[in-house]
Amino acid sequence: MVPLSWYLILSAVLFCLGAAAFLIKRNIITIFMAIELMLNGVNLSFVAFAAHLHKLSGHVFVFFVMVVAAAEAAVGLAIIIAVFRSRETLNVDRVNLLKL
Amino acid sequence: MNPTLHLWVIPLLPLMGAAINGLFGRRFRNSMVSSIALLFTGASFAWALWAALQWVHQPARYVEILGDWIWAGDFHAPFGFYLDHLSMVMMLVVTGVGFLIHIYSAGYMAHEGGYYRFFTYLNLFMFFMLTLVLANNYLLMFVGWEGVGLASYLLIGFYFLKDSAANAGKKAFIVNRIGDFAFLLGMFLIIQHFGSLNFDDVFNSVSKMSPETGWGLLTAIALLLMFGATGKSAQVPLYVWLPDAMEGPTPVSALIHAATMVTAGIYMIARSSAIFSLAPHALEVVAVIGCLTAIFAATMGLAQTDIKRVLAYSTVSQLGYMFMACGVAAYSAAIFHLMTHAFFKALLFLGAGSVIHAIGGEQDMRRMGGLRKLIPVTFWVVTIATFAIAGFPPLAGFFSKDEILWRALQAEHGGWILWTVGIITAGLTSFYMFRLWFMTFFGELRLGKVNHGHDAHAAASHSHGHAADHGHGHGGVHESPCIMLGPLVILAVLSVVGGWVGRPQAMGGSNIFETFLASAIYAPAETAAERGSELVFAAISVGVALLGFLLAYWLYYLQPELPSRITARIRGLYTLVLNKYYVDELYGRFFVKPLLSLSTVVLWHGVDQHMIDGTVNGAGSASKGIGNQLRRIQSGNIRSYAAWVAIGGAAVITYMAWAMFK
Numbered sequence: 001m002v003p004l005s006w007y008l009i010l011s012a013v014l015f016c017l018g019a020a021a022f023l024i025k026r027n028i029i030t031i032f033m034a035i036e037l038m039l040n041g042v043n044l045s046f047v048a049f050a051a052h053l054h055k056l057s058g059h060v061f062v063f064f065v066m067v068v069a070a071a072e073a074a075v076g077l078a079i080i081i082a083v084f085r086s087r088e089t090l091n092v093d094r095v096n097l098l099k100l
Numbered sequence: 101m102n103p104t105l106h107l108w109v110i111p112l113l114p115l116m117g118a119a120i121n122g123l124f125g126r127r128f129r130n131s132m133v134s135s136i137a138l139l140f141t142g143a144s145f146a147w148a149l150w151a152a153l154q155w156v157h158q159p160a161r162y163v164e165i166l167g168d169w170i171w172a173g174d175f176h177a178p179f180g181f182y183l184d185h186l187s188m189v190m191m192l193v194v195t196g197v198g199f200l201i202h203i204y205s206a207g208y209m210a211h212e213g214g215y216y217r218f219f220t221y222l223n224l225f226m227f228f229m230l231t232l233v234l235a236n237n238y239l240l241m242f243v244g245w246e247g248v249g250l251a252s253y254l255l256i257g258f259y260f261l262k263d264s265a266a267n268a269g270k271k272a273f274i275v276n277r278i279g280d281f282a283f284l285l286g287m288f289l290i291i292q293h294f295g296s297l298n299f300d301d302v303f304n305s306v307s308k309m310s311p312e313t314g315w316g317l318l319t320a321i322a323l324l325l326m327f328g329a330t331g332k333s334a335q336v337p338l339y340v341w342l343p344d345a346m347e348g349p350t351p352v353s354a355l356i357h358a359a360t361m362v363t364a365g366i367y368m369i370a371r372s373s374a375i376f377s378l379a380p381h382a383l384e385v386v387a388v389i390g391c392l393t394a395i396f397a398a399t400m401g402l403a404q405t406d407i408k409r410v411l412a413y414s415t416v417s418q419l420g421y422m423f424m425a426c427g428v429a430a431y432s433a434a435i436f437h438l439m440t441h442a443f444f445k446a447l448l449f450l451g452a453g454s455v456i457h458a459i460g461g462e463q464d465m466r467r468m469g470g471l472r473k474l475i476p477v478t479f480w481v482v483t484i485a486t487f488a489i490a491g492f493p494p495l496a497g498f499f500s501k502d503e504i505l506w507r508a509l510q511a512e513h514g515g516w517i518l519w520t521v522g523i524i525t526a527g528l529t530s531f532y533m534f535r536l537w538f539m540t541f542f543g544e545l546r547l548g549k550v551n552h553g554h555d556a557h558a559a560a561s562h563s564h565g566h567a568a569d570h571g572h573g574h575g576g577v578h579e580s581p582c583i584m585l586g587p588l589v590i591l592a593v594l595s596v597v598g599g600w601v602g603r604p605q606a607m608g609g610s611n612i613f614e615t616f617l618a619s620a621i622y623a624p625a626e627t628a629a630e631r632g633s634e635l636v637f638a639a640i641s642v643g644v645a646l647l648g649f650l651l652a653y654w655l656y657y658l659q660p661e662l663p664s665r666i667t668a669r670i671r672g673l674y675t676l677v678l679n680k681y682y683v684d685e686l687y688g689r690f691f692v693k694p695l696l697s698l699s700t701v702v703l704w705h706g707v708d709q710h711m712i713d714g715t716v717n718g719a720g721s722a723s724k725g726i727g728n729q730l731r732r733i734q735s736g737n738i739r740s741y742a743a744w745v746a747i748g749g750a751a752v753i754t755y756m757a758w759a760m761f762k
Contacts, residue, residue: 023743092738 007048014041028080028090032073039069105151107164107181107234110191113144114226121223125216134206137219141202141226145195152188159619160184163236163300170239174295182236182299186620189435190233190367193442197359198226200587204450205351207583208457218258218349225251229360233367238287238297241368245283245332248361249276255356256348268344275341279331283368286324293317303374303622311378322375322382326389329365335423336393339416340684346408350453353408358415358449359442366422366438370431374622377429384513387427391521394420396681398528402535403667403678406463407452410536414489415445417525421504424518430507432617436602437504440496443598444488447591451482454580454588455540459547465536469543474577477585479541481592486537488595490530491645493638496599501526502638503602503611509637519637523644530648538656545577604634 018038025031043062050058080090087095117140125133155162161184170177183191202222209218228251232244249272257269290297294305306318329335334342345357356362369376369386376383394417401413418441425434456463458475472479488495491502505526508518579585602613655663667674676682733744 019742019746023739023746096736 004048004052008045011041011045011048014038014044017041026091026093028083028092028095031092032076032080036069036073039065103154105154105162105164105183106147107151107162107183108166108179110144110148110151110195111227111230111234113140113147114223114230116140118220118223118227121216122220125220128216130210130215133216133219134202137223138199138202138206140223141195141199144226144230145199148191148195151183152192155183155188156185161300161620165236175291177237177239177297179240180236180298181234183234184620185617186367186370186435187233189439189617190363191230193439194226194229194233194360197442197446197591198229198355200590201351201355201359201446201450204354204453204584204587205349207581208351208453209349212349214258218255221251221254221258222352222355225255225356225361229364232364236299238290238299238302241371242280242283242287245364245368246280248356248364249273249280249332252276252345252356252361255352256345258348258352262347265347268341268347272341272345275338276331279328279338279365282324282331283328286321286328289317289321289324299371306374306378307622309378311380314378318375318379319382322372322379323385325368325372325375326382326386329368329423330389331365332368333362333365333419333423334393334416335365335389335420336396339393339397340687342416343409343412343680346406346412350408350449350456353412354446354449354453357412358445362415362419363422363438363442366419366426366434369423369426370435370621373429373431376426377622380512383427383429385427387424387508387511387514387518390420390423390425390427391518392420393417394424394525395521395528396420398525398532399677400680401532402528403674404532405465407455407465407468407536407540408449408463410465410532411445411448411452414448414529414533417529418445418489421501421522421525424508424522425504428508428511428515428518429623430504431621431623432614433500433503433507433602435617436613437500440488440500440595440598443591444485444495444497444595447481447485447588447595448489450584450588450591451478451485454478454584455482457580457584458577459545462547465539467546468540470541470545471577472541474545475579477579478588481585481588482541483537484592485595486533488599490533490648491526491641493642494596494599496595496597498638498642499599499602499604502634502641503604505641506604506634506637523641526641527644527648530645531652534649534652535656538652542657543660607635607638 015038018034018036018041021034021037022031025034043065046058046062046065050056050062083095084090089095117137120136121128121133125136128136161182164181164183166179166181168176169179202219205218205222209215212218225248228244228247230244232241232248235241235244253269253273256272257266259265260269287297290302294302296302296305306314309318331338342357342362346353348357376386397413397416397420401410401417404410404413418437422434422437422441425431425437454475455468455471455478458471458478459468462468484495488497491498493499505519505522508522509515511518601616602611604611655666679685
């Protein structure tokens with residue numbers, strides 16, 4: 001039986017990797033993937049706790065997160081395509097038309 | 101029996117006139133404006149006359165409280181009016197002479213711009229002056245006191261486009277403030293020690309004090325009040341504003357700067373006679389100041405060439421007489437002279453205005469002359485006034501001046517000195533008044549023919565008066581219209597008969613005026629001196645007046661070229677007098693300049709620019725600098741915001757972990 005703390009540590013590592021990638025990377029698709037990574041890191045701790053406590057609510061939360069993430073991915077990718085068509089770049093630092 | 105007099109109506113009527121003319125006068129025709137002004141002042145005079153007739157036989161005072169104005173703890177300052185024989189005389193002089201001068205102004209100002217403005221200010225002045233006179237406490241009196249100062253400022257600066265007029269207005273206002281400050285301090289002392297400013301309360305408390313216990317306090321109060329009076333009544337050392345005040349239109353000079361406002365100080369001292377009578381040292385100071393002013397101003401009047409300035413110095417000098425009378429506790433004599441002076445000095449000013457009007461705005465006496473035949477009515481009324489002020493019997497000025505001189509002689513300390521100075525002043529007065537008379541009305545008209553000789557600079561500096569204001573093309577010299585001559589004739593009649601109410605016993609009268617005022621004034625019992633010798637002294641003063649007349653006759657009629665030779669002989673002295681002893685320059689050097697540079701360096705550059713502006717600007721630039729630094733946080737870079745969020749989250753988690761494992 002793998003102890004709970006291992007799951008939690010893995011979850012934290014995944015979340016931190018996602019956060020770090022979000023902060024460091026400039027490619028918008030990578031940033032998008034980093035967000036997914038953070039979400040899934042959290043999902044992992046949800047299911048770990050759910051299994052540990054024998055409660056279903058953790059699983060339900062995970063499904064919600066997955067559904068919302070899927071919807072968000074659809075909208076986000078559409079935006080990315082639109083941005084790429086007009087700006088011809090995926091670098092977020094160059095998508096700065098609204099800045100002073 | 102206690103009839104209701106409704107005294108509040110008397111000051112309020114001119115205020116209504118001022119309000120109507122001030123708010124709507126711009127759209128009215130001139131005749132409408134003057135009718136409104138005359139209607140309200142006339143009604144005020146009528147009401148005053150009616151009230152006086154109702155009350156004249158009552159020796160008691162009539163007090164009318166309309167309501168509380170200031171009410172703080174034990175201290176009350178009501179809106180109250182006060183009628184006794186003293187304020188009755190003042191009220192009648194103010195409304196009566198004021199009404200006559202309003203009539204005169206309707207003619208005099210007919211060709212001037214700002215007609216409605218002039219009458220608004222004039223009515224406003226009447227309102228404040230009547231408030232001053234009828235107030236039943238010092239505070240309400242002070243309201244009127246400041247108000248007449250304001251009206252005076254507005255009217256001196258009536259031709260405000262002219263620099264000299266605007267400056268003269270400012271000078272009058274500022275110099276008056278100095279005196280007013282002392283008056284305020286005096287009032288504070290009164291509040292502190294008597295807890296009230298009502299005349300009745302204060303005088304009751306004062307009369308219960310013995311001269312020994314209250315000596316210091318009463319002297320301090322009296323001196324402060326006196327200093328206040330020196331500002332308003334143009335005494336040494338604060339007289340300097342009055343000659344400059346002649347920049348205003350001539351009716352203003354007559355009403356405000358001769359007949360009424362400048363006598364407010366005398367009225368205030370007479371009103372406070374209860375205080376002054378218990379402060380003998382303050383009284384001596386009053387006498388000395390009056391005496392100094394009288395002779396000082398009279399000598400300055402000798403060399404002036406501007407007709408209105410001669411009259412201005414003469415006014416200062418006569419006010420000095422009144423001060424001197426107050427100083428020897430002869431308050432009723434002071435008020436008597438105040439009244440007669442109001443008649444003949446208003447007449448002189450209005451006559452001078454008529455002369456100026458007649459010859460198209462010229463004020464320099466050296467260009468006048470020979471006007472006797474050309475403007476006969478003006479000539480005769482001015483002649484009456486001149487003889488009245490010079491002190492020839494049986495005209496008004498003789499009785500009042502003689503009364504003052506006689507009472508000065510009776511004074512405890514230095515009576516002879518006061519009398520001697522007074523009699524010399526009388527001689528000087530007679531001389532410069534007849535000088536004016538001869539230069540204006542005799543000889544031949546010198547319009548445009550004056551030779552710009554050695555004192556041409558004086559002409560340049562003094563004849564800047566009416567030339568601009570009257571530039572409406574007088575064809576030739578002409579007599580003034582009836583509306584101007586009417587008041588002159590009435591004032592002339594008053595100047596003749598006005599003195600008879602105060603005829604002393606020695607001359608077969610009974611001095612009704614003094615007994616009339618006795619109920620309102622706390623005068624010491626008169627020492628029973630032999631009144632027989634009064635006739636001798638009266639004869640001396642008439643002789644001195646005659647001497648002045650003869651000297652003027654000799655110098656300015658028989659040998660008109662002689663004065664310039666004499667002045668050339670005593671050149672230094674003449675220049676000194678011509679420049680008014682350089683008093684203005686001295687004040688400028690010792691008070692105005694240091695004050696100005698002190699204000700510039702310390703108050704302006706130091707306090708205002710460095711401290712106040714520095715604080716405000718410092719606060720501004722500090723927040724600007726901090727903002728500039730903080731601005732860098734808000735870079736617009738999403739990732740840096742995300743980093744802040746991450747750091748914040750990490751900090752929160754760290755804190756929670758620390759709190760949990762502590």
